[in-house]
Amino acid sequence: MGEKLLMKGNEVLGEAAIRAGCKLFFGYPITPQTELAEYLAKKMPKVGGLCLQAESEVAAINMVLGAASAGERVFTSSSSPGVSLKSEGISYIVGSDVPCVIVNVQRGGPGLGGIQPAQSDYYQATKALGHGDMHFIVLAPAYVQEIATLMGEAFDLADIYRMPVMILADGALGQMMEPVDFGEKKQREIPEKTWACNGHKNQRAHNVVNSLYISPEVLEEVVVERFKRYAEIEEKEVLFDEYMTEDADVVVVSYGITARIAKTAVKAAREKGIKAGLFRPISLWPFPKKELASLADKAKCFLSVEMNMGQMVDDIKVAIDCKKPVSHYGRTGGVIPTPDEILAKIVELNGGEN
Amino acid sequence: MSNILLAGFGGQGILFAGKQLVLAGMKQGKEVSWLPSYGPEMRGGTCNCSVIIEDEPIGSPLVIKPDILLAFNGPSYEKFAPNIVTGGKLFVDSSLVNFEGARDDIEIYPIPATTLANDNGLTGLANVIMLGYIVKKTGIFDAEYFENSLISGIPASKAHMIDFNKKALKLGFEYEG
Structure with a gap:
């Protein structure tokens, strides 16, 4: 260090x-x-x-x-x-x-x-x-x-x-x-x-950097x-992080700043006895499809938490082959979600009050 | 664990004060975060910054329900005092803020920081006086440790400010209302 x-x-x-x-x-x-x-x-x-x-x-x-x-x-x-x-x-x-x-x-x-x-x-x-x-x-x-x-x-x-x-x-x-x-x-x-x-200093052939390929066959090949x-x-090159997902019923999927807020909510949910976990994609492309899919058999549902209107939801659905329901919780326009808001959504997905 | 919100006018040294708390926490090996408001407000309007000092890794860097609020002006008091957690602490610059009828479920620590600064030739250092006061009243840091932390952050080009800052901190440390 x-x-x-x-x-x-x-x-x-x-x-x-x-x-x-x-x-x-x-x-x-x-x-x-x-x-x-x-x-x-x-x-x-x-x-x-x-x-x-x-x-x-x-x-x-x-x-x-x-x-x-x-x-x-x-x-x-x-x-x-x-x-x-x-x-x-x-x-x-x-x-x-x-x-x-x-x-x-x-x-x-x-x-x-x-x-x-x-x-x-x-x-x-x-x-x-x-x-x-x-x-x-x-x-x-x-x-x-x-x-x-x-x-x-x-x-x-x-x-x-x-x-x-x-x-x-x-x-x-x-x-x-x-x-x-x-x-x-x-x-x-x-x-x-x-x-x-x-x-090239007359030591090698010219290099050409270009994005124009007039011939469709050549462009296709490229x-x-x-x-x-x-x-x-x-x-x-897939990168991701997980927190208490092994036995999670509710898998929260979240990235960037929102993921750390979601982590606080997941901890609070665990304290209430709810089996929640956090899956944090670090590489958004390539999306960690296999790793998410491996959670789909055990989890009851997935919750995408983002500061938008639900843009990652489809990626999660594709990754888990729609095996389990995927919900979204988000704030947008510049509003940062609170841990309490995310927790309320986790509680709701877990079947209500604990 | 401390969720601290500092709020006032742009130019009162709110962000600087927040940074001093975070630096002192970091040097003690705590988990810390500092998040400023960065809208047009930082150019003259109201300005605030969220400071978190914890033992555990920090989730949201945004302080919504402060354990400690430092209110440096009236609008900040009006806006954020209702959000202080029950049993939390309000530090308020009583030379600028009318806090009559304040909540009775929080601890209130008024200090006329701006007046003290002006009366002692420390104009512009009300923020440091306030820091001294909260360090002493909350015990969040040892006073001597905090002074050393703050002083060590003053660059050589501003060495002439060292004594002023020490004096301001002392006023805060020793203020008893």
Whole structure:
């Protein structure tokens, strides 16, 4: 264990990126993630890096595409409306098979919405942040400490699989301070970026990074090849956490900041004698399907708890093959649910008063 | 276990005060979290921050029912005092807040922190006076330990503030109503 520092989630996103060897950040300010850019504006020059405020989110994500194409570790950050603006660029990055990290510190939506914490970009992040047949890895930290761990992991995963990795956080996690220990990260083997457009020096053939394939047969082949990579990721890179799920009748499924609130509710339910448990997906894509399915025989029901109107419910239903009922409890628009509200829903699902 | 809510006007040092409590807790190996209000209110309107200091890992970082409320202005008192848990503690800057008719199921600790600050050449340090008062009255931290924790967080560029902060804390520690 190293020294514990007290830092905001947004600052930890920046520090962890630097510690992961990322020296390039392109972004555009938006509440509630601006402290990240503020932190990097101070720190990047000191480590020989660059933190650039672009003229827009669209410009920032295309700078990311450029830097990533040159083989550099690079990331961008925004909050919900700003991430929507980046969606075209993200699709191009996926189509170009280049690695990068994208941070979304979510706020309420749709539209300009609000500035308070939300998780209402779950669909966007896990299903369709950009046109085309595509996926990317989505990681949802629940603790400031976990931001530090997952940020480093995100850069490695991006390089290994040559695709964007999104850190899906929320306004509360970005704004709050908790102790963090950056410690040592487990080392992954990172493949050499032989594809990077970083100058051939007459030593090798030109590399081309591109997302345009005019021939349908060729494009199909490229996409199918990409989906083989996705299958490998679904096999190898699932992350999740469990709390008292072994004998749970009511399995609460929740991610990010909401999961820790749900955990308090689960503990309270146990004190009332209700067999509740918490299943926390950390990777939202790949979604921990098998692991959830393994709980479906024993559990009586599932409860999805999110700061949205129920966007994860379908993923849970598919994962458990609709074997058990799946309910939803959520607040939206920037309202954070309380442990008592979640507990009341658990009690109700367990058949009423205990 | 302490769920603490600090609330007042932007500029009164609410967030700073909350951070000092969290830092002191962290250095003692406690689980801690600090969550600020970050809306337009932090630029002049009402401002608040949730501080949790616990032995167990923290669930929700949002303090809805505080064990301890530090109310630095009237609107904060009106808004949050009804949410204090029964038997909880209200610390209130009595130079700014009219708390007549306050709940009788909570412990009330009034201190004219702003007046004390102004009268002692410590304008702007009402928050630190309040910190001294709550540390002493709640026993959440040893007074000397808390002073060292706060002082050690003052950067070299602001070393001239050390004595002012010590003086402010002392006023809070020694205030007896």
